[in-house]
Amino acid sequence: MKAAKFKYVAPRSLEEALGHLGSDPDAKVLSGGQSLMPLLAMRLAAPSVLVDLQHVPGLNAIEDIDNAVRIGARVTHRAVEHSELVARRVPILSLAARHIAHPQIRSRGTFGGSTAHADPSGEWPTVLLAVGATMHLQGAAGRRDVHADDFFVGPFTSSMEPAEILTQVSVPATWDRWSFQEAAVKAGDYGLALVAAVASVENDTITDARVSVGAAVGSVTRLREVEQLLIGAAPDLNTAERAARVATDSVKPISDIHGSSDYRRNLVGSLVKRAIVELKNGA
Amino acid sequence: MSATPQERLEVSISINGRxxxxxxxxxxxxxxxxxxxxHLTxxxxxxxxxxxxxCTVLIDDAPARSCLTLAAQADGHRVRTVESLTEGQELNGLQRAFREQHGLQCGFCTAGFLMTATALLEENPTPTRDDIVETVSGSLCRCTGYQTIIAAIEQAAAEGAADTQKHDEQEGDVL
Known part of the structure; x- marks a missing residue:
């Protein structure tokens, strides 16, 4: 037991949970705890109250809605990984889920928890930015929806208010092609670089595309220069190689003990190339 | 508001059926x-x-790190620890395979590997070597180099499948 003292409560409704968050500015939401518990153990976080969402109803479903798959905040990584609906409609999530830590973490960690944590090396933030997901937030004053472009605003920082709860995420199922690439020193480690790419393709021409990078940069970031190059181009090897060069030139990676900025710059280029090759093959 | 945040609370957890x-x-x-x-050490x-x-245990049959879960979060849930694998001195098939394949030396990591492997074999009695490698990648062992652990789980899987077949045959005999 290494955490500083805190109080714990497991409310039975969303309203009750919001009440606890609203009445104490240092209260924090506890979902699966797989990111929060290490922070508590190392005393990098010292909340006054943990509001456990496990008994709050309505946060556990994966639903097929018109043009999207809506995933509840308390759905585990493992449930996403094994969901037939996800694999069929938004396969990039199935691809990315396998890269999240280890089975023992995926059985407890949750989709909403990782998304709200906004870890720049997180698989979900990288993927949700690429696909253009919509986050559904609930506050005391009501619901609001935030697009991924406006949600991930910095490292470990989202545009959520302290007294808001992420309840669901809608992942658009309208893209034709998907790819997720990750380079890590060993399986399950935090990635050195993550790349997620999606595209719409008509008559062998890319009509729309979004590409994001995680881990190699300070916070998850769209590679807009790469997106501009892709739109109007054919999904082929030549495009992939040009995209890789643009990515290498435009990305501004971090340097740390795990990899220098130059190393990560080349890594991002390689992953972008692989991602576009997979788009070419309709993966 | 029905519940008040507490610094101390009463929890009730089912561990190994108790x-x-x-x-x-x-x-x-x-x-x-x-x-x-x-007092289950x-x-x-x-x-x-x-x-x-x-520290891997099974929470509601899924493998989980017990250091990344609060006791309060486990209130009302079912937990299984390494003590659940056998009663008394007899080793179960998985434990026996670890001994026969030299899947441990100092033994400190072993309970975690055993529970992780238990979860794998319950979900998928015929895992591929890749399935086993993926599963054990979540645990660190500084003694064995992992190959003997993988071999132990492969042996347990092979013997478990044989057990099931034997069981089926016995049922057939009864009928």
């Missing part, structure tokens, strides 16, 4: 509850922040 109730601090981990309150604590996998 119910353990105790007042605990909110910050107490499930791992510490298992060792200090239930087979579960080992290595890093205490989710990296090493030594």
């Amino acid at each position: 119910r353990y109730k105790a007042p605990v601090e909110a910050r107490k981990t499930l791992a510490d509850f298992i060792r200090e309150d239930a 087979g579960t080992k604590l290595g890093c205490e922040h989710g990296v090493c996998g030594s």
Whole structure:
């Protein structure tokens, strides 16, 4: 037991949970705890109250809605990984889920928890930015929806208010092609670089595309220069190689003990190339 | 508002089929509850922040790090620890395979590997070598180099399949 003292409560409704968050500015939401518990153990976080969402109803479903798959905040990584609906409609999530830590973490960690944590090396933030997901937030004053472009605003920082709860995420199922690439020193480690790419393709021409990078940069970031190059181009090897060069030139990676900025710059280029090759093959 | 945040609370957790109730601090981990309150010391604590996998137990049949779960979060849930694998001195098939394949040396990580492998074999009695490697990648062992652990789980899987077949045959005999 290494955490500083805190109080714990497991409310039975969303309203009750919001009440606890609203009445104490240092209260924090506890979902699966797989990111929060290490922070508590190392005393990098010292909340006054943990509001456990496990008994709050309505946060556990994966639903097929018109043009999207809506995933509840308390759905585990493992449930996403094994969901037939996800694999069929938004396969990039199935691809990315396998890269999240280890089975023992995926059985407890949750989709909403990782998304709200906004870890720049997180698989979900990288993927949700690429696909253009919509986050559904609930506050005391009501619901609001935030697009991924406006949600991930910095490292470990989202545009959520302290007294808001992420309840669901809608992942658009309208893209034709998907790819997720990750380079890590060993399986399950935090990635050195993550790349997620999606595209719409008509008559062998890319009509729309979004590409994001995680881990190699300070916070998850769209590679807009790469997106501009892709739109109007054919999904082929030549495009992939040009995209890789643009990515290498435009990305501004971090340097740390795990990899220098130059190393990560080349890594991002390689992953972008692989991602576009997979788009070419309709993966 | 029905519940008030508490710094100490009473939890009730089913561990290996037996119910353990105790007042605990909110910050107490499930791992510490298992060792200090239930006095089941087979579960080992290595890093205490989710990296090493030594403290892996089954929560509602899914493998989980007991150092990354609060005792309070496990209130009302079912937990299985390494002590559930056998009664008395007899090893179960998986444990026997670990011994025969030299799947341990110092033994500190072993309870975590056994529970992780138990979850794998319950979900998928015929795992591929890749399935096994993926599963054990979540635990650190500094002695064995992992090959003998993988061999032990492969042996247990092969023998488990044989057991099932034998069981089926016996049922056939009864009919």
